[in-house]
Structure formats: C-alpha cells, structure tokens
Amino acid sequence: METSNLPDTNNYNFLDRGERSLLPDEIEHLAAVIKPVYDSPMSFETIEKFSRILAESLLREEISFKTSLELWKYTNFDVEILKEIYSKPVPEEVLLLSETIRDEYNNRDALRLEREIKKTIRKPMHYGKLTKELETNTYVILDKDRKQTFIEREKYDRKGNLDSIETVVLEACLKQLTIYDSPISEEPRQFKAVFDVSDGGRNLVVGPGFREEVISNLKDNNLIASKRYGEDVITASLNLFAQQGLAEMKTDIETPGFFYNHENKEILFAKYEIENPDKEEIKQGLRVLEEFGEWYGNVKVKLATIFKWGLIAPFGFTKKQMGTKWIPWLFLYGQPGSGKSRLGQMVLYMWNEPDDETNNLGGGSFDTEARIGGCLSKSTFPILVDEPAGVFAKDGLIEIIKNAVMKTVVRSRYRIGHLGTVPAYCSVILTSNVFSPPDGAFNRRMETLSFTHNEAKTQEEMNQFDEIFQMDSPKRCKLNALKAITQAAAVEIIANPDLLEKDWKDLADTLIRLIYMDVGEQPPEWILQWVKSETMEDLDNEQREAIRILISESINREIKRIPLVDDEYRPVQSKIEPNIKSNESFNSRVWYVVNEGLIPWMVPFHDSRKNKDYVCLTLGFKSVLQDRLRICQPLKGTAQLMGWSYAPVRLSVDANPSKVIKINFEKFVNAIYQRGGDQDHLL
Secondary structure (H helix, E strand, O other), X not given: OOHHXXXXXXXXXXXXXOOEOOOHHHHXXXXXXXXXXXOOOOOHHHHHHHHHHHHHXXXXXXXXXXXXXXXXXXXXXXXXXXXXXXXXXXXXXXXXHHHHHHHHOOHHHHHHHHHHHHHHHOOOOOOOOEEEEEEOOEEEEEEOOOOEEEEEEEEEOOOOOEEEEEEEEEOEEEXXXXXXXXXXXXXXXXXXXXXEEOOOOOEEEEEEEOHXXXXXXXXXXXXXXXXXXXXXXXXXHHHHHHHOOOOEEEOOOOOOEEEEEOOOOEEEEEOOOOOOOOHHHHHHHHHXXXXXXXXXXXXXXXXXXXXXXXXXXXXXXXXXXXXXXXXXXXXXXXXXXXXXXXXXXXXXXXXXXXXXXXXXXXXXXXXXXXXXXXHHOOOOOOEEEEOOHHHHOOHHHHHHHHHHHXXXXXXXXXXXXXXXXXXXXXXXXXXXXXXXXXXXXXXXXXXXXXXXXXXXXXXXXXXXXXXHHOOOOOOOOHHHHHHHHHHHHHHXXXXXXXXXXXXXXXXXXXXXXXXXXHOOOOOOHHHHOOOOOOOHHHHHHHHHHHHXXXXXXXXXXXXXXXXXXXXXXOEOOOOOOHHHHOHHHHHHHHHHHHHOOOOOOEEEEEEOOOOEEEEEEOHHHHHHHHHHHOOXXXXXXXXXXXXXXXEEEOOOOOOOOEEEEEEEHHHHXXXXXXXXXXXXXXX
16 A cells, blocks of 8 residues: 555654654564564454554654554554554544453553553653752653643652652743843843643743843733742753753843944944934024023023933943943932923933823832832833822832932842842932931932922913923924934934043033034023022921921911910900910920810820920821921931921820920910920930
C-alpha cells in the first residue's frame, strides 16, 4: 500500500512526526515486552489491532517515526499500519492495549504488559513545558497546553515513593517576550510580554514596562491565583524565557527623552523628533511668548522664570547623569484663578501637549509610591501635578520626592516586602491653592513661587485669555509655536553637551541669549529676570499667620453667640460698652468659649500645682488644618512651627494622657490676637 493512497490522512509527512527518541536498549526492552503478542498463535486480527493501538500510543507520546520503525523491525507488524497512523493527527484517546489481547491472553499478564509498555514510552514529567527550579524540590512549570503557570512541590511518602503537589499560580502562560536592555545604565530592563490566558482563549499583551508593571497588569486582570507565589513565579517566567533564548532582545532606548552617553560623551534622544527650526519659526515662537507675557502684566517675571525652567527641564535627568547640579522642581501655590495651572500647561506645550493620562495630572494620580514611580519613569519631559495634598500627608512619599529631585533612581515599595528601583526621569511642576511645606529639606529642593490675590484674573479676563490662546484645545493652542524655541534649545545642547555643566539658571539664560542672537534680536529685559524663590522662613511666617487667623475666626464666631451683659448681668445691645471692651472681659469671653467646649478641638486644662490655665489643641486640630488650610503635617510639627509646647495631658479624670498642643492661656490670647507685644509663645 502506497503512502499517498492511505485513507483519512491529513497530508502529514510521517517521516517528520515525533520529537522523542528511545535508546537502543529501551527499544530492545520494549520488543521483548511485546514478544508474547507478535510471536504467538494469536489471530491476525488481534495482532493487527494491537499494532495499530501501539502505533497510536507511540505517536501520542511523541516517539519519532524513526524510533517506532526500529521497534517494528523486531516484530512481524505491518509497516504500512505504522505509516498510516503517523500520517494522521494525534488521536485524542487511545484504547487500552490490554483490551485487545484479553480474549487470547491471560488477563493479569495483559495488564502487566500494558503497564510495562506505558512505563517505557511515557513522556518525562513536564516534557514540552518550560521548567525552572524555584527552590529545593519546588519547580515553576509553564504549561502552554493548559495555558496556566503553576508550581509543583515534590516530596516522598513514607514508602519512599515520589509524590508531587501542584498549585496553580497564574491563570495564564507566557507565550512571547521582548526584552529591552537600554544602553543607558540607569534605565532598568523593560519587558513586553504576551500571555496566553486560560479563560476564553484570549491573549494579554503587557508593556513595554518594568517587571512591576507586568505583575500589576496580571493582578489587575485577576490572573494571579496565588498571591503567595505570584511575583516569584512571574519573575521566574521572564527569566526562564531569557535564559532559554526564547525572548527577543532589543537594545534601543524605549523611554522618550534625553539621555547622556558616558562612553561617547554625547546627548542621546529617543522617541522624540528633533528638527532644526528656521529663523521665522523661532521668531514666531518668541512673539507668542512675549504676547503671553503681556497677559501677566507686572508678574510676567514669574512667567519668565517658569518658561526658562521648562526650557531645560527635559535635560534634568541628563544633568543628574553627568553629576552636575540638579534642577529643582517647581512649586506654584496661591490664589485660584491667578494663572498657576496655565503657566504649568505652558511648559507642557513647550515640548508636547497637555494630556490627562500622561503629563497633566490631578493629585490622585500622584499620591502613592507606585503612582509616583510610574509618573517619574515614563519620560524625561516635565509633568504637571495639580493639588498633590496626598503627597504631603505621607512621610514616605516626601522622601521619594526628595530623592527623585537629586538622584537618577529612587527606591519605591511597589508591593509588601519588595523594594524596586525606579528611574527618576522627569521633573515635576506642583500647583496648589495653599502651601503645605512638610519639611525644610523638601522645600530646598523646590523652586517655590507664590501667587497672590492681586494676581487673580476676573472671569471676563479668563474667558478672553482662553479665546485667544485656546489652552484647552491642544491642536489649536497658540502656545504650540513655543516648540520652535525648545527645538532650538535642544539643538544647542545636543551640539554642545558641555552647556549642561552650567548651573540651571545660568544654562537657561545662556540658551535664551543664544536663541535671540541666532535670529538677530535682543531679548527683552523681563525674560532674563528671575523671581526669587520663597525661603523656608517666608513660608513659615505665612503658615503661622494662616493658623493664627483660623483660630481667631473660630473663636470669634463663638464669641458672637455669647449673650452680652453689663456688670449687673443685665442684657445689653451694643458691644461698645466700656466694660465689655476691656481686655479682662475679652479674655474671660475667650476662656468661656474654650471652657464650654464650643470648639471641639480646643480643650481647657487647669494645672492645679501651678494654678494656671492652659488651652489644649487636640488631634482634631490637625484635620481642621488639613481641610481648611491644606496644611498636612503632624500635630507636633504644627506646635514647633508656632513655638508652642507638644506634651501628654490627661484631659479628663478617667482618660489616658493624650499628646496635644499645650499653651498657657494668657500667652495663647496674646499670640492669637497679637496683644501686649508678647511674641514669646513658649511655656
């Protein structure tokens, strides 16, 4: 029978079927096991059926046709049957060999024969699956057939038999992997992974992103079945593909922005087009900048400061790579409607366009370690974060930001028990209606500009401004013309990397002069000026005044509700009565407010040993400061700021001592109402 005439074939080339081989002694052993079948008086039909099922069994176990043919040579089985079976798809099920010979052979011997055949031809455990040892006797198994990834723990039972326990960890199996190894030493390895998902036969594509992003994406898709082993198994899967040569390796820079190549001492740029603009384009950009400045009138020096910061902000990471002076972040705070956010968006237009997903962010996108790490590592281009109050409330986040300003990488806890290295690529503009300084070291890393009530625009002015500049329409916005200026600056820096050795303000002014010189013009005086960043002392004084006013207003509200009486306790209608205006009477009214508990977070305390009255500000005061003034710091920090005492006080007989701000009552009144010239608030 010719192979081409075999019935029900699917045009498989039987010569190429099967990947596994048996050793010669294994083939001889197998031939000896089945000798009672082929060298016996069994009927032709039984022998033919047995040989057919044996061939199917060999094919299912992926034994090569060549190996099977070697076995057939020991027997009188029909080779054409072997060719026929190997020319068909692998059968989903195979009949029991023992069933075919049961009628003509001893049943017990038939079962023993079948067990020995299966033992000899069975595929090794996890054959065709990627396997990696996770720890002693524990293996990670990538099963592409089941589309699952699991761990298998091997152990021996009391009789010495090997047993295993399987735990499914991922309801997916890594299918394809691309690894990005950047020539930039500070850039961690990134991955683009394709996972075969067990549910629904779909593929999940992740990245390019860092290992933590791969883990997070699988978690968000509910594909991690075991939290205990999830991260370890995903990491092992990525490493296994790399070690087995199954991953595609790429050595390009995948992060958009500017980088410094130490080996060649040159500036590299990636995922961003740089073109040398012509003079007319640059002039048009300068005209738009000057027109924009006119809208800020007498505060356009602030615009100049922010513009020049934005001109060099994408090179902040490059400066850190070179080991030169780092560029501070911008902190813009003050009155709503004073133009803070618009100036921040101007910086975004200088290099790209505002995008709510990538660079024009609310505080909620920048209030956890993982979110901050994700924002900082997307590109070297600046981002704008509006109202980041959540950052100031957490010491851990403050430390991350302090490091990110100065260093190329920061440490960020993405998961419990795991610390990951995250590159600090971009510089950040923070905007807020109220300043919330967490500590001095944080503020020394900020270029802080305040916007006062006088700088706020009317609604009519804001409408006219938006009509002209179209800030909320990225494709039509007039500020897109500023890109010609930043392109010219980038060309200068790439051609002369030594410029980055300069202090950041000197660098910005140098670029401005060069750009104006290239178009044959002189820069206007205001564009070369800088607004002085507010000092810590300035910011502390401002906060003290805000806290004083808040406490004063809270007390005054309650004083207005107190019935007015004269010396004989008769009701009076006017507050202009002489004895009511007296300092003693006023102090008694303040004490009445405190003593009667009219303000929940302001509690009286009498020290019987010293015979002195005190005002105690409880933990609720911290919440009021955060809600009303956006001051986010511990109660102890507020006490230190105001020069007050922070101490444990037993506020009631049955209560345990509570840590509160504690102030002598007389000094409290003098401090809040600025009476008597007493500036000593300490006990």
